[in-house]
Amino acid sequence: SAGAFLTAITGEQIIGFCVVIITEEDECDLHLQDSFKRAGEVTDLIVHPNHRKRGIGRALISAASAHCQASGVRQLKLKTLAQNFQARNAFETLGFRPHEIIHTIDL
Template sequence: MSELRIRPARPADLGTVLAFWRKAAEGTSISDDRDGVERLVARDPGALLLAERGGELAGTVIAGFDGWRCHLYRLAVHPEHRRQGIGSALLAAAEERFARLGGRRGDAMVLVGNERAHHAWRAAGYAPEERWRRWVKPLAE
């Protein structure tokens, strides 16, 4: 098995990332389009982390930091590469990024019905907070 490499996404990667999410992520959102991801990478070039193995995209995570809180989105691992430590490596890289930036607490958006993801997040030390409920409003159609 070839070595895993984690690096920030570049603008040239975005088409590949969007196609990857359609295959490896559970659903998409209104911001999962080229314009949305281009804005993310332009605003915070280190936020979208890619895991590559053998030159192929094997996983992603968005590790966003707004100066106050650390937010994790789009942790996704290609189905053929799951259970090989890629998700854990991506989370470790995200947490290292947060520590460098001064972040003190990470929160993750995880689909309620994605039991496989719940297991992975718990294994990484994250826990659901029952007292908080996320309220969402699309800002554009």
């Protein structure tokens, strides 16, 4: 099943978009939970600043969720930077919860 490019439009103007893909991990990835072996992943979610806090992001995530459910996927995930507190709060309001922490070091 393919991913989707979803748009939010008002008049003739695109005011937001969401890209969702279906990821499938190799069967050898035994350490993964079953729900993570095939999952939906939001790779991009953008809402024009003038149109934020109007439910557009929620509607795009809802459409991405529906696409994934229709594809037989049981889990939707996304990533955001640790310092992006506004996005993290918004995603948690939408029902997402933190799952993984990635540590980095500059070389």
